[in-house]
Amino acid sequence: MESPIQLIQRNGQQIVLLDLTNVSNPAEGVERIRRAKAWFARQTPDGSLRVCTDATGSRYDAAILEALKDIAAHNIPYVGVAAVVVPTSVHRVAMNVASLFSKRRFTAFRTRDPALDWLASQ
Template sequence: MERTRFTEHKGKRILLLDYAGVRDPDEAVASVRRSMEFIARQPLNSLLVMTVVRDARYNAAVLQAMKELAAHNAPYVKASAVVGMSGLHRIAYQAVLMFSKRNIKTFDDEAQALDWLVTQE
């Protein structure tokens, strides 16, 4: 299954960055890089993005890749949500926000995030 893909919710197209369960740092960084390439092919200011990180592990390299992803995505994204953060993820989330200067809303589950995203156009 491709980790970067479009899904639909209430008639709106949502870009899903599905990093759930990724525990290998090399796989995580490679997935993030593929997401960046995919996003770079989209029109500016066109994307509603949901990133799922539930049960994912990270290290310094993964955190750096996530910071770069968030900064890279800024011109392409109308609204962004992240789902499934644990306590340690929240620390990394703060670093991503500081680095990227983005406002990325957090949610406990996908349904809440999707419902919020479709109201952001």
């Protein structure tokens, strides 16, 4: 399984893309989130990362929601600003659960490009 983390450049800014797209198997989703959490743990906890989480085409269950809540809370020291690509109302509910649990604010977008542009401008 390839890394769920990609470092991309947008308008001269580095953005961390957490790719959770097209997850249909809950165990795969939890594993992607676990691997992403390990990647974040190796970063400098200076609150400087711009992070885009894209969950387009994915399905959720209780285990994935728990993993999302966990990584959202875990990443507080690392992330300065976060955007989440949540194309459906189900995705928005999951984002809101993670936001409430972690006491973090996420800016929601329906597609990836506007999310990346917004992150680069922050």
